[in-house]
Amino acid sequence: MRDRAALVAFAQESIARGSKSFRFASRLFDRTTRERVWLLYAWCRKCDDMADGQDHGGAMAVVDDPLERLAMIRDLTAKALEGIPTGEPAFDCLGIVAQECGLTAKMAEDVIEGFALDAADWHPRRENDLYRYCYHVAGAVGVMMAVVMGVSPDEEATLDRACDLGLAFQLANIARDIAEDDAAGRCYLPDDWLATLDIGPGEHMRPHNRKKLALMGRWLADEAEQYEASARIGAVELPFRARWAVLSAAGIYGDIARQVRSAGEHAWDQRIYTSRPEKFRWVKTAFADAVANNPRPMDRSGLWTRPRD
Secondary structure (H helix, E strand, C coil): CCCHHHHHHHHHHHHHHHCHHHHHHHCCCCHHHHHHHHHHHHHHHHHHHHHHCCCCCCCCCCCCCHHHHHHHHHHHHHHHHCCCCCCCHHHHHHHHHHHHHCCCHHHHHHHHHHHHHHHCCCCCCCHHHHHHHHHHHHHHHHHHHHHHCCCCCCCHHHHHHHHHHHHHHHHHHHHHCHHHHHHCCCCCCCHHHHHHCCCCCCCCCCHHHHHHHHHHHHHHHHHHHHHHHHHHHHHHHCCHHHHHHHHHHHHHHHHHHHHHHHHHHHCCCCCCCCCHHHHHHHHHHHHHHHHHCCCCCCCCCCCCCCCCC
């Protein structure tokens, strides 16, 4: 039998090592929701580490067997969702939270598809391809997190907004990590964007292209801001403490995109992050916003929408 308390402790350690910002925001949840968020995070973190040869994030290593790792992720995930102990704590964490909250195999597979794209050395040709990737690696996680926070799987409009927050986070990450991704042989800038600015394949990090790269960083930051604003509408439907945590995370992660935009050509001189004082400022701001629960209206018209099955 899986020991829930031990798995929660494992998940807490995982989030402490893997995401200081997310751990910071997660403290605002009530205890049950916080533990469930940690459990889901542990599975996401482990899958990501397995796919990218990482240890709780950080520098990516060359992976010689990406398809084998992908098959292992799928196999362990399937077992966990069937309630079978896997011998891998992170996957057992998924099994526990899925049982408690009704997470489905389809939800998990949507996340895994993001790892499959990376395993296939996928690269976005058009802007819509970029959003599809962002959905699988982050928007789909946002959907699962919303269900963990109590949103019904039938509340499609609210789940769309939860997906938008994941998209905002991933667009911010892509903007910040352009140089790191290039060092790992990856590029998530769409070909049509590169062509618009007359940047050749694999040339975006060349010094003479830095002004053009700063423009694309601004594009990504502007898009992230739109999806962040949309996500704030969905937070209205969450319980107070979950709403407070989500709005805090939105501000904290949103600062990454805003710093990329303001840094311009120097955005990739060193890794951008949100400082601890800024995190506390966003928690304070989010508390007031969560109490008021009256975000600026925003229609989703024109925004990318997750696929329906």
